[in-house]
Amino acid sequence: MTEYNDKHNPKSDSQTSKDQIIGDQMTKVTVNNAPDANPATLWLIDDDAALRMVLADTFEDAGLTVISFTQAQAAWTRLNDILQASAEPLPDVILTDIRMPMMDGLSFSDWVHRHFPKLPIVIMTAHSDLTSAINSYQTGAFEYLPKPFDLDDAVATIYKAINYQPNMIVENAITAPNSHINTDTLSDTSSFDNDAIFDTKKNVVSKANSVSKNNQAANHKAGIQTDTKVQSNPNPSGIIGQSQAMQTVFRAIGRLAHSPITVLITGESGTGKELVASALHQHSPRHQQPFIALNMAAIPHDLIESELFGHEKGAFTGATTTRQGRFEQANGGTLFLDEIGDMPFSTQTRLLRVLANGEFYRVGGQQPVKVDVRIVAATHQNLEALVKQGKFREDLFYRLNVIRLPLPPLRTRPEDIPALAAYFMQRAAEQMNTPPKQLHPAALQIVQSFEWGGNVRQLENVCLWLTVMATGDTVMVDDLPPELLESIPSHFEAHPEQNLSTQQTAQNHQQQNGARIENQHAHDISNNSNWQQALAVWAEQSLQTGETDILQTATPEFERVLLMAALKHSGGKKIAAASLLGWGRNTLTRKLQQLDISV
Numbered sequence: 001m002t003e004y005n006d007k008h009n010p011k012s013d014s015q016t017s018k019d020q021i022i023g024d025q026m027t028k029v030t031v032n033n034a035p036d037a038n039p040a041t042l043w044l045i046d047d048d049a050a051l052r053m054v055l056a057d058t059f060e061d062a063g064l065t066v067i068s069f070t071q072a073q074a075a076w077t078r079l080n081d082i083l084q085a086s087a088e089p090l091p092d093v094i095l096t097d098i099r100m101p102m103m104d105g106l107s108f109s110d111w112v113h114r115h116f117p118k119l120p121i122v123i124m125t126a127h128s129d130l131t132s133a134i135n136s137y138q139t140g141a142f143e144y145l146p147k148p149f150d151l152d153d154a155v156a157t158i159y160k161a162i163n164y165q166p167n168m169i170v171e172n173a174i175t176a177p178n179s180h181i182n183t184d185t186l187s188d189t190s191s192f193d194n195d196a197i198f199d200t201k202k203n204v205v206s207k208a209n210s211v212s213k214n215n216q217a218a219n220h221k222a223g224i225q226t227d228t229k230v231q232s233n234p235n236p237s238g239i240i241g242q243s244q245a246m247q248t249v250f251r252a253i254g255r256l257a258h259s260p261i262t263v264l265i266t267g268e269s270g271t272g273k274e275l276v277a278s279a280l281h282q283h284s285p286r287h288q289q290p291f292i293a294l295n296m297a298a299i300p301h302d303l304i305e306s307e308l309f310g311h312e313k314g315a316f317t318g319a320t321t322t323r324q325g326r327f328e329q330a331n332g333g334t335l336f337l338d339e340i341g342d343m344p345f346s347t348q349t350r351l352l353r354v355l356a357n358g359e360f361y362r363v364g365g366q367q368p369v370k371v372d373v374r375i376v377a378a379t380h381q382n383l384e385a386l387v388k389q390g391k392f393r394e395d396l397f398y399r400l401n402v403i404r405l406p407l408p409p410l411r412t413r414p415e416d417i418p419a420l421a422a423y424f425m426q427r428a429a430e431q432m433n434t435p436p437k438q439l440h441p442a443a444l445q446i447v448q449s450f451e452w453g454g455n456v457r458q459l460e461n462v463c464l465w466l467t468v469m470a471t472g473d474t475v476m477v478d479d480l481p482p483e484l485l486e487s488i489p490s491h492f493e494a495h496p497e498q499n500l501s502t503q504q505t506a507q508n509h510q511q512q513n514g515a516r517i518e519n520q521h522a523h524d525i526s527n528n529s530n531w532q533q534a535l536a537v538w539a540e541q542s543l544q545t546g547e548t549d550i551l552q553t554a555t556p557e558f559e560r561v562l563l564m565a566a567l568k569h570s571g572g573k574k575i576a577a578a579s580l581l582g583w584g585r586n587t588l589t590r591k592l593q594q595l596d597i598s599v
């Protein structure tokens with residue numbers, strides 16, 4: 001007989017674990033290995049049996065009583081019974097997947113949060129984008145775990161949820177002065193598959209979460225509303241990124257969007273500070289009010305005060321009418337103060353006053369103006385250093401620095417580049433009214449290893465440049481702009497064959513090819529000591545950018561490398577090279593033609 005435990009009634013004599021499905025609900029007899037005689041109870045909801053089993057084992061090993069459900073609806077039914085005054089106690093925490101048949105995890109989380117606001121829910125999802133993070137937190141979830149996640153991190157998150165004090169979900173992150181967004185519980189999400197696979201017991205890899213058409217009907221029956229507006233556009237903020245660093249940013253936006261708290265976004269120029277500020281506004285309750293962005297570095301210092309606070313008629317020469325400042329224009333919404341480090345000292349003092357009491361005077365004004373504005377500030381400068389140099393007010397710094405959201409430079413997250421480049425190529429093509437171009441894998445490799453001092457903005461501009469300047473549908477290495485080509489180490493020419501001309505003399509061909517082949521070979525040996533690994537990385541990146549038929553792309557490249565090595569070894573002699581490769585002479589000739597290699 002199957003039974004389930006709760007924390008007030010632990011099954012002390014059980015030393016084994018077994019699953020049994022009863023109807024659509026699976027209960028699990030729990031092994032209580034932990035010394036805690038009164039373990040907390042976790043309800044685990046996922047329609048993937050293998051994933052459920054791994055997670056259940058992990059949480060049991062961590063000392064929890066686990067009750068597993070194959071569907072959110074089964075858990076919902078049980079919670080409904082509890083709501084109808086059943087004697088059964090509530091779980092201490094719920095961990096649920098998002099996409100499941102009948103009822104999805106977000107709708108379930110929303111319902112639970114409305115009926116049991118103190119019951120923490122952790123949501124796991126294979127869709128590690130901003131929308132998933134925002135949606136999860138908007139349903140009142142305690143935490144959001146993008147798959148694949150580290151099981152140790154998942155356990156830590158679940159225990160954090162169990163110990164959490166109600167009403168502290170947002171405050172956790174925002175009330176601690178000068179807190180940075182925590183990256184501790186995140187793991188690398190750059191590679192997830194759509195099939196149910198288990199990498200190792202440590203990394204949970206995602207499954208294909210098919211959404212049942214029954215979802216909406218079931219939700220309707222259960223009186224649950226789903227946010228179809230958000231779901232209809234998969235990426236309304238246009239923020240791309242799957243790297244761990246960007247996951248942290250998404251979680252921060254998800255957590256902070258609903259709070260009126262001041263946020264200081266830091267990061268190099270072009271990392272997306274304004275985009276993130278706008279996303280914070282877009283996903284906030286203020287989204288129907290104005291989002292006003294003002295760049296302190298772009299306004300002459302003597303105009304900043306009237307720009308920010310407005311002025312009365314006659315306040316200064318040229319002030320022929322009374323004018324509202326940005327603060328008034330942003331009333332009810334968000335004011336984004338970009339390059340805050342460039343704000344003049346005197347304006348800093350006035351800003352501090354507005355932040356303190358929400359009031360200010362227009363330039364030349366006698367009456368205080370009261371506004372309700374959320375401030376999001378940004379800087380690429382080191383504000384602490386500016387404070388030390390006496391250029392930035394320390395008290396303003398502390399007021400702005402309540403929550404700091406650092407954005408990672410692009411060079412630290414090359415795994416985001418394929419998707420970003422594909423996105424910008426598509427956008428540029430739409431702008432130019434041409435079909436989108438694709439980066440050849442060799443060109444992409446160079447793009448990914450570039451330093452990107454101008455960060456995402458520079459990549460965006462390069463994609464625009466390529467859309468206009470590159471000739472074919474596929475951007476080859478030679479098509480790249482000079483700054484990228486110059487960045488290639490002198491011994492490395494990614495695809496030397498592209499530079500070979502049929503008009504060169506035979507001797508030139510042989511000499512040049514010999515040298516190029518040698519260089520290429522040296523590069524390959526020094527960089528691809530584990531070529532299978534390099535190939536795996538390439539395959540993963542190609543698939544992430546939505547490529548198909550990758551074998552068709554990879555096979556000629558594979559042959560090209562071997563062919564170049566054989567030619568190098570034979571000193572450019574084709575018959576010898578063919579024999580080194582195990583090909584006949586005709587095959588080699590055909591391959592040279594197919595691969596467009598001139599020897």
Ligand SMILES: Nc1ncnc2c1ncn2[C@@H]1O[C@H](COP(=O)(O)OP(=O)(O)OP(=O)(O)O)[C@@H](O)[C@H]1O
Nearest residue numbers: 238239240241268269270271272273274275456457
């Ligand atoms: N993660 C991202 N996904 C998609 N587009 C991005 C991303 N990050 C930045 N961009 C794009 O890059 C460009 C620069 O971004 P943004 O202006 O927000 O950077 P910034 O950090 O505010 O720059 P600056 O400090 O120079 O003002 C914009 O066109 C923006 O849309």
